[in-house]
Amino acid sequence: MAAALSPTDPSSYSETAKCQVTSLHWDVAIDFSTQTIVGYVDLSVEKKVENLEDLVLDVRDITVEKVTLPGSGKDCQFEITNPQNVTFGSKLTIKLDSVIEKSFTVSIKYRTSPSASALQWLRPEQTAGKRHPYLFSQCEAIHARSLFPCQDTPSVKFTYTAKVRAPREITVLMSAVRGGAEPASDDSSDLVTTFTMSVPVPSYLVAIVAGDLESRKIGPRSKVWSEKEFVDAAALEFAETETMLQTAEQLMGPYVWGIYDLLVLPPSFPLGGMENPCLTFVTPTILAGDRSLADVIAHEICHSWTGNLVTNKTFEHFWLNEGHTVFFERMILQRMHGELHRQLHAHEGFLDLQTMVDTLTKAGNAPYTRLVPDLKGVDPDDAFSIVPYEKGFSLLYHLQTILGGPAVFEAFLRAYVENFKYKSITTEDWKQFLYTYFSSEEDHKKLDTVDWETWFHGLGMPPYQPNYDLRLAEPGRVLSKRWIEQPDDDLNVFSPGDINNLPSIVIREFLSQLILAEPPLSQAKVKHLEKVYNFNKVRNSEIRFRWLRLCLLVKWEDAIPHVLDFLNDQGRMKFVRPLYRDLYAWEEARPKGVANFLEHRQEMHNTTAGLVAKDLKLEV
Numbered sequence: 001m002a003a004a005l006s007p008t009d010p011s012s013y014s015e016t017a018k019c020q021v022t023s024l025h026w027d028v029a030i031d032f033s034t035q036t037i038v039g040y041v042d043l044s045v046e047k048k049v050e051n052l053e054d055l056v057l058d059v060r061d062i063t064v065e066k067v068t069l070p071g072s073g074k075d076c077q078f079e080i081t082n083p084q085n086v087t088f089g090s091k092l093t094i095k096l097d098s099v100i101e102k103s104f105t106v107s108i109k110y111r112t113s114p115s116a117s118a119l120q121w122l123r124p125e126q127t128a129g130k131r132h133p134y135l136f137s138q139c140e141a142i143h144a145r146s147l148f149p150c151q152d153t154p155s156v157k158f159t160y161t162a163k164v165r166a167p168r169e170i171t172v173l174m175s176a177v178r179g180g181a182e183p184a185s186d187d188s189s190d191l192v193t194t195f196t197m198s199v200p201v202p203s204y205l206v207a208i209v210a211g212d213l214e215s216r217k218i219g220p221r222s223k224v225w226s227e228k229e230f231v232d233a234a235a236l237e238f239a240e241t242e243t244m245l246q247t248a249e250q251l252m253g254p255y256v257w258g259i260y261d262l263l264v265l266p267p268s269f270p271l272g273g274m275e276n277p278c279l280t281f282v283t284p285t286i287l288a289g290d291r292s293l294a295d296v297i298a299h300e301i302c303h304s305w306t307g308n309l310v311t312n313k314t315f316e317h318f319w320l321n322e323g324h325t326v327f328f329e330r331m332i333l334q335r336m337h338g339e340l341h342r343q344l345h346a347h348e349g350f351l352d353l354q355t356m357v358d359t360l361t362k363a364g365n366a367p368y369t370r371l372v373p374d375l376k377g378v379d380p381d382d383a384f385s386i387v388p389y390e391k392g393f394s395l396l397y398h399l400q401t402i403l404g405g406p407a408v409f410e411a412f413l414r415a416y417v418e419n420f421k422y423k424s425i426t427t428e429d430w431k432q433f434l435y436t437y438f439s440s441e442e443d444h445k446k447l448d449t450v451d452w453e454t455w456f457h458g459l460g461m462p463p464y465q466p467n468y469d470l471r472l473a474e475p476g477r478v479l480s481k482r483w484i485e486q487p488d489d490d491l492n493v494f495s496p497g498d499i500n501n502l503p504s505i506v507i508r509e510f511l512s513q514l515i516l517a518e519p520p521l522s523q524a525k526v527k528h529l530e531k532v533y534n535f536n537k538v539r540n541s542e543i544r545f546r547w548l549r550l551c552l553l554v555k556w557e558d559a560i561p562h563v564l565d566f567l568n569d570q571g572r573m574k575f576v577r578p579l580y581r582d583l584y585a586w587e588e589a590r591p592k593g594v595a596n597f598l599e600h601r602q603e604m605h606n607t608t609a610g611l612v613a614k615d616l617k618l619e620v
């Protein structure tokens, strides 16, 4: 019989009403030769009920060797049920007959599997330096259970310490403050590095990286880490980090995590960024050379408050993490570059939301367009999209508009963070606080005009269409209109100078408008665009992405090798999944897309490969 999932979190087996993990100690060795992590996790647990018979934990692809209660020195019986559940992993039940104390510790001796979904192992030849192997983790949403047995639900927060052993030429970092690295007592060719995270975090924020890493100081509390080959470029690209941190502190209160470092990962990293505390992980696709893609850094910095301090209680409330973070990210852009930048980014987000809603709806996944989706029986990775980011932002922007503008709403958001910091909350908690904060009769009348049911549970686009100020984008929009209206046999009116002085965000808007043109642009026009502006040479990933989508839209065969190059150069899902879907949708290009995927899937990140396989309708 299948094991039951938690009544309070559809993505976890843990029984958090009975007991909760409050701290964790991880004592492990990284074994690159077997692609496993081996050692102990010690969990300190607090009982919530008098008679606690079992401790139930989430595991996936983990071999448990022994469980002991260090307090009494006794071994515990344990069993693993649902061993093959692809979506949620398995349920580890530890028998606790003898525990009478309110708090106790269990020590679990275990090993991970080479196919642990949280981990990507790279051979030396897959790294930039080609000298040493590399390992990185991605635990959000529910992959921490493949790294260590845990209550893998964001409703539980714990502090942690760690001791990680690895070969001495490998630098190990975690989402925590790094202590020293000492030679292992039995073999000085290994180093043991220690870490401390003293702010309670959910399991999805535990992260590890191990590789041939260097760092550069980029601010009083910040370093950037990466392979030697990228580190100087990364230091220049992210030089605004401290300004962003200070701006975020003005908006949301003190930064509680001590250090804020950045790690630039190898190109297969599946996300733009991941807000691992003390050490944000980012994709190298934001190394544009001109800081124009640093909005990703602003976003990850804001998660230090929204997400990492105030956390969604389950991934059904993921919009609380992401909607607020996008809202604050755009406030940082506004403070640094002006309101028109915020307006243009918000507009771009709304266009992206429309595209995503169309894609999900056409694919039969309309339920994932809900702001608060039902994740019962659903892998959170399958439900993941920009919907919670942009629909969430739209809701907050709408509230800002009706409740009195930025000053009033910023004060509310600051109070929201203050009120819920260190907690995990639901959408209902958020809404109750909103009504309590805006308590006057007049404000309640305004709040009651909001169609909450449609915002939270409605399918498709939000029930309100914002009217953003697009003055900044005007030159790009005028140029796109000219291209759309110009007859195909009279294209010599365009010249490279048309886009010379346009900021990259405006070129993005230019290309987005061309993609949206109805009827679609002719292939002749797209070929002429290349002739005049040389887009195939542009390395800015956001421009490259839009340009290649436009080429596929008009079925320009010569563009396919450029698309495949981009797909094989990097593995960011935001770019890879739509391009593979476009290849699939074009019947003649489909075999090339499928063949390219099959050739490269072994090099891809697990999660990306699994989702692309579904996009290409291949067996997983």
Ligand SMILES: CC/C=C\C/C=C\C[C@@H](O)/C=C/C=C/C=C\[C@@H](O)CCCC(=O)O
Pocket (backbone or CB within 6 Å): 140, 141, 270, 271, 272, 273, 274, 275, 315, 316, 318, 319, 373, 380, 381, 383, 384, 385, 388, 572, 573, 574
């Ligand atoms: C409603 C959605 C339900 C669950 C999703 C929760 C987690 C999904 C999982 O796939 C993890 C996502 C992690 C995201 C981290 C960073 C993003 O900001 C990246 C955004 C995309 C990009 O910029 O490349």
Ligand SMILES: [Zn+2]
Pocket (backbone or CB within 6 Å): 299, 303, 321, 322, 325
């Ligand atoms: Zn985010």
